[in-house]
Amino acid sequence: MKQLLILSGKGGTGKTTVASAFIRLSQARAYADCDVDAPNLHLVMQNLPVLDRTDYYGLPKAQIYTDQCIECDLCRQHCRFEAIHVNGTYQVDPFACEGCGVCAAVCPVRAIELKPATAGELMLYGDDRSVFSTAQLKMGSGTSGLLVTEVKKRLMAAAPSAELAIIDGSPGIGCPVIASISGVDLVLIVAEPSLSGISDLDRIVLTAAKFQTPVAVCINKADTNEGNAALIESFCEERGIPFTGRIPFDPMAVQAINTGRTIVDLDCPAGDAVREVFSKTLIQLGKGKSLTILSKKE
Template identity: 55%
Template structure:
């Protein structure tokens, strides 16, 4: 199975727009959204089947039995995350602040505290003529990298090995990005011609290279600052990084996305540019398997 991962150093560069267009251009049978903190690929993939859903369990959280709690306040005093508050005669845990360290359970003289498995999110899998794996992490939960791995595992489990998979990743360089990069054949970085876009593109390039993954770069909204777009091209040439195209700013993008369509369905300059980018990416993807 060939696996193409689409990343961006920062949010808002258009990586999901690129991923959705590629999926429709190729009529891909396998794709995933690994941006588990804020998944949105499902908005433009138009899956017409009901998905399978299951809870995702992350780290444990503390709970306090109000009938056993004596309100002594010892757990409150020892909690370094300020996750405990006192209400009248008993204490209560703030699930969003609790890190599951267990100190409250350790110090409680009344054995009123216990650690329980926490439902940290939800995995969603569409299985039909196409397979789409995604997930959503609950607010304030960690272990996003582990959930990304579960999303990919679910996708690969139900897709034939000879299929082509497109994966929409997370912005940044943190745990979900690292988990997304693992095992893919090529990473396409979608950047923008802004100072923050250039800075974060360099960070994600460094991260992917440390992980030993082949990478290519394209610039979205390239005509909003041609000078910076040219600087990105020069940087890629100087650092032996394949540069696969410029995508112009196009008002039709917002219109299409708001209507729930990918750019593959819209006749506009951005669609033409995306098709050209894809044509340059596919040979690089084939080379990465040699």
């Protein structure tokens, strides 16, 4: 299975818009939304039947048994996250607790225990044609990188015979992005022609390089700043990064998303442009191994 990951150095570049268009164009049998902090791919993809919903357990949380507590205050003094407060009794703030276990270690009467805590939910959708894996992290929960890894594992297990998996990643370069990059065959970076967009493009290229993962770049809303778009193309040329095309700003793209469709479901300039980007990206993805879908789309 070839894995294509779509990333952006920052939020709001149109990463999910491009990912949903790619899924439609490829008629992908396997796809995932690994932006577990704020998943939204499901909003523009056709609903699939629920195959499985599973609670995800991240870091444990401390629990104080007040009937055993002698109020020695050692737990509060040693908590570096200031997660323990006194409000009549000693209590743990679950949003501040990092599950480090120091409080339980210093408690002289063993009145504190680390308990498994639900940090999010894993969701798997599918039918006889396709499988969609995603997850939602609970507000204030951590370990998003581990949750992303679980999303990918469930996708691969549910669709082992799929030729192509398209993965919508998170913005930035943090833990979810690092977990998303691991094991993929190509990263398509959706850049925007702004100063912050150029800076964040550089960061995500360097991040992918740490994993020796090939990258390609396209520009969304390219005509909003022709000068910066030219700088991005020069950036790619100087570093030998494949450039797969420009997608113009298109008000009809907003119309498509607001009605739960992809930009290739409408006859619009953005849809036409993303078809070309898709074709060039598949060529980069297929290097070294033939793809049936590549021959179909050329």
